[in-house]
Amino acid sequence: MSSPRRWWLLATVSLGLVMIVVDNTILYTxxxxxxxxxxADPSEMLWIINAYPLVMAGLLLGAGTLGDKIGYRRMFLWGLVVFGLASLAAAFSSSPTALIAARALLGVGAATLMPATLSLIRVAFEDARERSIAIGIWATTSVxxxxxxxxxxxxxxxxxxxxxxxxxxxxxxxVALVAGGILAPKTSARRDTPWDLVASLMAMTGLVGLVYALKESVRPGGNLLHIAVAAALALVVTLLFVRRQRDQEHPLLDLALLRAPRLQVGFVAAALALFATTGAQLVLSQRLQLVxxxxxxxxxxxxxxxxxGCLPTGLMGGALAHRHGIRRMIMSGLIVSAAGTLLVLATSPGVLPLLPATAGHAWVVPGLLVLGAGMGLTMTAASATIMSSAPAHRAGMAASINEVAYKMGxxxxxxxxxxVLGSLYTATIDLPPAAPPGAASSMDQARALAQALPAAPARALLDAATTAFDRGYLWTLVIGTALLACGALFxxxxxxxTAPARETSPQSAAAPSEAGR
Structure with a gap:
């Protein structure tokens, strides 16, 4: 492929990646x-957010192998079609249930697109140095x-x-469909390569069960039977998935890779980095608007x-890891992220006695910059250690593990x-006399109901709702800080x-998948 054409292809697939990531964060506001x-009630609100990354994470492991069977050009184009149709369905949804279903379909399209973008870069950029630059640009677009x-x-x-x-x-x-149809090279399909749809669905089912059990367990009045059934389903399906992988000649996941300490640390660090930053973005976005x-x-x-804050440290992370080592980089990134989370909490006006409620919301910006800086260090170092934990012929599987870590986080x-935010709000709110009982379900409901009340009762209701919301906001950020510190300790x-760092060659680091090229 000619030089201008492959760089235009990089722009096209990066556009697809940006679209995938934007749909993860655009709902925050x-x-x-x-x-x-x-x-939507609080439970439906969480499923509107979670349906997209949940389905995407569950299908990622199988999506690369499917590309082997049908070719990655076709995979990329079909992923775009699914994503576009799901976007139309989401835009015109008339109920929370319809929107949740549309968001799940968006996850199918995203899971189809993501491995295809990286695999097309692998095909188009044959020079190892150019390929490394291209993948660096591809990764930066996600930030x-x-x-x-x-x-x-x-x-x-x-x-x-x-x-x-x-x-x-x-x-x-x-735009991406037209450009992809013109620029994307045709890749040979391997009809004899197996695609384990059952294992991919198992992974997604296990995640759904685990998330549902988790959500119900922290919700006031959560149904114990539902929690037990969901947790049991997640456990059984996960065990069956592991057993199936051991019996497969071409498994979605080589379980031997998971025993490597470097990969375990990289997976935990990557997941925690996204866990803390995603959660902080979510609760801060709600507080800025609702409070x-x-x-x-x-x-x-x-x-x-x-x-x-993430961009400069993410771009410099490779050089810093080479100089200081993966262990120090991951520990530093997680500690800096924990400090940034605490700083966001300390500078949120009215939550702690450090700043009055009338202080400007811009006070949280330094904390967000610090949190982002730690995230950039952690993401780069975690990805590097995951990739270096696998041999060259397993580089694509390691890349899939890396993506699953981010999606699970x-x-x-x-x-x-x-x-946690919703549960603490509901459990601790002290409604003033004559306040509508529905105000205890969420801060959104309290604000909506206050609009129909006279000025004094409305003010009393909003004050009570703000106090309860801030209590939940405080503890969510404390939990995030503690988990980041635990990740650094782990x-x-x-x-x-004292162990020497393994360096990842450009060829192994850039290879998207032996199973998904």
């Missing part, structure tokens, strides 16, 4: 408006997507209805500071932070500081 218009999502959501909600946050995907899909009264656009601009960050104990 749109969620209060969206749930209010659709009348840009994180920053763009909240801002884009805010801009759209300033001028249009909530469905526009999904409808914006359609023109992007059309501070910020617009969606203003909220997006504030939250984007996290991604701004995002998924559990949303589920845990959102559930890294210190699991990796021997």
């Amino acid at each position: 749109a969620l209060p408006v969206l749930t209010g218009d659709l009348g 840009l997507g994180m920053a763009l999502g909240p801002i884009l959501g805010g801009v759209l909600l300033e001028h249009f209805w909530w469905g526009s946050v999904f409808l914006i995907n359609v023109p992007v899909v059309v 501070d009264g910020q617009t969606p656009l203003g909220t997006g601009l504030v939250v984007a500071a996290l991604a701004v 995002t998924l559990f960050g949303m589920a845990v932070f959102g559930s 890294t210190a104990l699991r990796l021997d500081k």
Whole structure:
């Protein structure tokens, strides 16, 4: 492939990646408006957020092998079609259930697209040095997507209805379809290569059961029978998945890789980095709008500071890891992230006695920058150690593990932070006399019901709701800080500081998959 054409292909697949990542973060600013218009309850609100990364994470392991059978050009184009149709369905959803289903379909499209983008880069860039540069650009676009999502959501909600946050995907899909059809090279399909659909569905079913059990267990009045059934289903399906992988000649996941200490540390660090940052973005976005009264656009601009802090350390992380070692890099990144989370908590006006409630919301920006800086260090070092833990012929499988770690971190960050925040709000709110009982279900409901009350009762209700919300907000960030600190301790104990760092060659680091080229 000629030089200009392959770089234009890189721009095309990066556009697809940005679209995938934006759909992970664009709802942070749109969620209060969206749930209010659709009348979604707190449980439905969490599933609106979680359905997308949940389905995507569950299908990622099998998506690469499917590309072997049908070719990655076709995989990329079909993924775009599914993503575009799901975006239309989401934009015009008339109920929370319909939106949850559309978000799940978006996850199918994203899982189809993501491995195909990296595999097309592998095919187009034959020179190892150029390929490394291309994959670095590809990875950086995901961080840009994180920053763009909240801002884009805010801009759209300033001028249009909530469905526009999904409808914006359609023109992007059309452009990428045309460009991909022209630029993407045709790859040979391997009809004899098996594709384990059953194992892929097992992975997704196990995740659904685990997340549901987790959500129900932290919800006040959670159904114990539902928790037990969901947890048992997750356990049984996971055990069957492991057994199936041991019996397969071409498994989705080589279980021997998971015993490597470096891969374990990298997986935990990658998941924790996304867990803490995703959760912090989610609860901060809600607080800025529901407590501070910020617009969606203003909220997006504030939250984007996290991604701004991530960019420089993420780009410099490779050189720093080479100089200081993976162990020190991961530990430093997690500790810096923990410090940033604490700083966000300390500078959130009115939550702690350090700042009055009337202080400006811009006080949280330094904490977000620090949290982002730690995240950038952790992401780069974690990805490097995961990739270096696998031999060259397993580089693609290691890359899939890396992506699953990020998706699981995002998924559990949303589920845990959102559930803890909502549960503590409901359990601790002290409603004033004559306040509507429905105000205890969520801060969104309290604000909506307060609009129908006279000034004095409305103020009393909002004060009580804010106190309960901030109590939940405080403990979610404390939990995030503690888990990041535990990740740093796990890294210190699991990796021997005297062990030499294994360097990853450009060829092995860049190879997307032996099973998914």
